[in-house]
Amino acid sequence: GDSVTQMEGPVTLSEEAFLTINCTYTATGYPSLFWYVQYPGEGLQLLLKATKADDKGSNKGFEATYRKETTSFHLEKGSVQVSDSAVYFCALLFSGGYNKLIFGAGTRLAVHP
Amino acid sequence: EAGVAQSPRYKIIEKRQSVAFWCNPISGHATLYWYQQILGQGPKLLIQFQNNGVVDDSQLPKDRFSAERLKGVDSTLKIQPAKLEDSAVYLCASSPPVGQRGERETQYFGPGTRLLVL
Numbered sequence: 001g002d003s004v005t006q007m008e009g010p011v012t013l014s015e016e017a018f019l020t021i022n023c024t025y026t027a028t029g030y031p032s033l034f035w036y037v038q039y040p041g042e043g044l045q046l047l048l049k050a051t052k053a054d055d056k057g058s059n060k061g062f063e064a065t066y067r068k069e070t071t072s073f074h075l076e077k078g079s080v081q082v083s084d085s086a087v088y089f090c091a092l093l094f095s096g097g098y099n100k101l102i103f104g105a106g107t108r109l110a111v112h113p
Numbered sequence: 114e115a116g117v118a119q120s121p122r123y124k125i126i127e128k129r130q131s132v133a134f135w136c137n138p139i140s141g142h143a144t145l146y147w148y149q150q151i152l153g154q155g156p157k158l159l160i161q162f163q164n165n166g167v168v169d170d171s172q173l174p175k176d177r178f179s180a181e182r183l184k185g186v187d188s189t190l191k192i193q194p195a196k197l198e199d200s201a202v203y204l205c206a207s208s209p210p211v212g213q214r215g216e217r218e219t220q221y222f223g224p225g226t227r228l229l230v231l
Contacts, residue, residue, distance in 0.1 A: 004155075036222075041224075042224060043204060043223050043225050045222070046219055049219065089155050098168050098169045099144060099161070099218065101156075101158065101220060103156050104155050105153065105154055105155050106153075
């Protein structure tokens, strides 16, 4: 069945460091892909998305490119800030219909000054 | 625009008790979802409503969980009786009407209800 695998956390970085969080997926067809972020004490917020192969989603300095060949959607940011500390979830839209999101386990990011 | 509202934010109960969570989606959103997020895991869909009809409840433990969406707006998720393994955050989300494909796929989440079963 459809599934998402994320790199395990926590990821600990210093401010202004480069960030990569790996995400790979298994799915039938070509699902839309998403990154959601969960700040402490808050609900999930959509960070960015891509709906077809080679699309690049971007928001708040974060980017991810839909790679069909490697079934990946890695999240990157060139220079992280303390305020980026959160849990990041990769997700795909279930190919069986009904608009169901399948989430990865999440990756906790901690950025230190 | 107001976001998805949920209440209560926190709930502590003893096993075998019952509990109910409430969700008010974004105005005009036809689709409503309930997810269960166990600590250290990603959210898992429990049930999805399209207006007031259920379109997917394949992962809802129907022996103890129930949900309804009266009049196609607010929704209530109930657990009766609760078990220790039901301790989790229950997230409600909504998405815009069918027909707006690019927007329909985006789900907007509420702050969640954190349940602890002792």
